[in-house]
Amino acid sequence: MTESEIVYRFLKDGYENKNYAFIMDCVSENYIDHSPAGARSNAQAVEILKAVADQFSDLKIEVLDIFSKDSMVATxxxxxxxxxxxxxxxxxxxxxxxxxxxxxxxxxxGKIVESWGYWPDKQIEQKLRA
Structure with missing residues (x-):
């Protein structure tokens, strides 16, 4: 798989399909999440995905853009x-x-070793409180 394919599958299998075995395989044991969630391993990445699944049922994702250059993939x-x-x-x-x-x-x-996630927290909070 290409880097973009790995990331696409991470997003679909992790958030939507809950295929956590794939996440354990495609994410490094020494993974570093630079977002506020701050996971420091593939197991912690799975725990974050499970927490999101608890917060949002019937979660569907659509990858609107995906770009890859060298070892970096932006979505x-x-x-x-x-x-x-x-x-x-x-x-x-x-x-x-x-x-x-x-x-x-x-x-x-072939392994995700780092990530940077930017979710619109204020916008999400406003929608939840509306």
């Missing part, structure tokens, strides 16, 4: 799910929430 992703668990301290509302996020990845030897 723009549309997330769409039902707020079904506590998120940002806000109890489940049952509302369908949709937002775009930027996620960038470094892939070395």
């Amino acid at each position: 723009r992703v549309l997330y769409d799910g039902i707020h079904s668990g506590i998120c940002m301290g806000i109890p489940a509302t049952g509302k369908r929430i949709c937002f775009e996020a930027l996620e960038n990845f470094k892939v070395i030897d």
Whole structure:
């Protein structure tokens, strides 16, 4: 698989399909997440994906853009799910929430070794409270 294919599968299998075995395989044991979530291993990355699944049921993602150069992969992703668990301290509302996020990845030897995620936290919070 190319770097872009690995990242695409990470996003689809991790967030949408909940194929955590694939995540354990495609993410390095020494993975570093530079987003506020701050995972420091593939196991912690899976825990973050599970937490998001608890917050947003029926989560669907659409990879709107994906670009790769050397070992870096940049994405723009549309997330769409039902707020079904506590998120940002806000109890489940049952509302369908949709937002775009930027996620960038470094892939070395077929493994995701680093990532940088930028979710629009203020926008998500406003939608949850509306």
